[in-house]
Amino acid sequence: MMDDLERQLGDALGRKEPSAGFEHRVLAAVERSKKRPWFSPRFQWAAAIAASLVMIAGVVRYREAEERAAGEAAKLKLELALKITSEKLQKIQDRVNQGNQE
Amino acid sequence: MKISTIAMACLALLPALSAQELKLPANLEKLGDRAREVVDVTLDGPLLQLAARFLSDKDPDEARAKKLVSGLKGIYVRSFTFDNRGEYDPADLEPLRAQLKSPGWSRIVGVRSRRDDNAEVYIKSEGDKIAGLAVIAAEPKELTVVQIVGPIQPEDLRDLGGRFGIPKVDLGKKNAKED
Numbered sequence: 001m002m003d004d005l006e007r008q009l010g011d012a013l014g015r016k017e018p019s020a021g022f023e024h025r026v027l028a029a030v031e032r033s034k035k036r037p038w039f040s041p042r043f044q045w046a047a048a049i050a051a052s053l054v055m056i057a058g059v060v061r062y063r064e065a066e067e068r069a070a071g072e073a074a075k076l077k078l079e080l081a082l083k084i085t086s087e088k089l090q091k092i093q094d095r096v097n098q099g100n101q102e
Numbered sequence: 103m104k105i106s107t108i109a110m111a112c113l114a115l116l117p118a119l120s121a122q123e124l125k126l127p128a129n130l131e132k133l134g135d136r137a138r139e140v141v142d143v144t145l146d147g148p149l150l151q152l153a154a155r156f157l158s159d160k161d162p163d164e165a166r167a168k169k170l171v172s173g174l175k176g177i178y179v180r181s182f183t184f185d186n187r188g189e190y191d192p193a194d195l196e197p198l199r200a201q202l203k204s205p206g207w208s209r210i211v212g213v214r215s216r217r218d219d220n221a222e223v224y225i226k227s228e229g230d231k232i233a234g235l236a237v238i239a240a241e242p243k244e245l246t247v248v249q250i251v252g253p254i255q256p257e258d259l260r261d262l263g264g265r266f267g268i269p270k271v272d273l274g275k276k277n278a279k280e281d
Contacts, residue, residue, distance in 0.1 A: 067152075074145065074153035078171065081143040081179045085248045088239040092221045095213045 123226075124236060124249050126180060127197040133245065136189050137182035145177040174252035181246040190245055192220070195238060198247065202236060218242050 134140045145153060150171060157168040171177075184190070202209070202224045211223040219241050226234035232255060237248040 068156075070149075071152050071156040074149050075156040077143050077145055078150070078153040078157075078167075078177065080141065081145060081177045081248075082167065084141065084143075084179050084181055084246060085177075085237060085250070088221065088237050088246055088248065089223070091239065092211055092213055092223060092237070095215065095219070095221065096211060099213070 123234065123251060124178075124198065124201050124247075126247065127194060129194045130180070130190075130198070130245075130247070133182045133190050133194075136184065138185050139181075139183040141179060141181040143177065143179040147175050150174055150177060170254070174250060174254065176249070176251040178249040178251075179246070180248075182244065184243045184245075187218075187242040189243070192218075192240060195240060195245075198238065206233070207236070 134142075154168050154171040157164040157171070159165050159168065182190070199222075201207075206226045206228065207224050208227065209222055209224050211221070213219070213221045221239045222237070224236040224238075225232050226236075231253055233251075233253060235248075235250040235254050237246070239246040239248075
């Protein structure tokens with residue numbers, strides 16, 4: 001039994017010669033990887049489109065934030081204008097009512 | 103294109119630049135130098151509509167305000183608060199009153215008191231519709247001029263009662279003087 005195990009281990013761990021043309025295939029693969037750009041034209045397009053989309057989304061969000069800030073400021077101005085107007089109108093109405101009672 | 107044609111086109115476009123019909127006299131503009139506090143609100147068409155867009159449709163009060171504002175072309179408020187009495191000359195208001203004597207404008211309320219509190223409300227009519235509202239409130243230490251351009255009903259303002267601290271107002275066709 002021990003002999004059988006030793007033989008199996010010997011087979012598994014023993015030195016094996018590479019198949020024919022292995023070295024050539026490895027060197028050819030290394031050469032190919034040197035010549036090929038690191039990403040394909042298709043990937044370049046996808047990256048460009050993605051970058052454009054991110055840029056557009058950024059501009060849109062910036063515009064939205066800008067418009068929101070302007071809108072909130074305008075709303076505050078509107079509230080102030082309506083408040084002042086109504087206060088004055090209320091005062092005038094009170095005075096008119098007083099005048100009518102006297 | 104002839105220069106005269108361009109000039110005429112420019113002149114035709116001028117009124118579209120601002121809906122403000124009343125021009126604040128220069129002497130009133132200068133009051134800002136003496137005033138303790140100046141409120142200057144100019145909300146022209148696009149800015150007014152932008153503000154309206156930020157009023158909620160869900161909140162009933164804001165929705166009412168939005169409806170009121172949606173038809174307006176401009177809201178202009180100029181208010182000066184002074185530390186002391188007599189910082190402005192009531193006669194400075196005359197050029198403004200003169201503008202309000204132009205066709206279409208009519209005074210619906212005028213209040214004058216012994217305490218030098220004078221107030222006037224004017225409306226501008228176009229046919230049977232109200233196309234504008236102006237308020238001049240001249241108090242001893244405060245002067246306020248309001249102009250609202252566009253279709254507005256006193257009832258609309260009354261409907262805003264409670265909103266933005268706006269009390270309910272009922273501007274009937276009263277013209278009272280409290281002397």
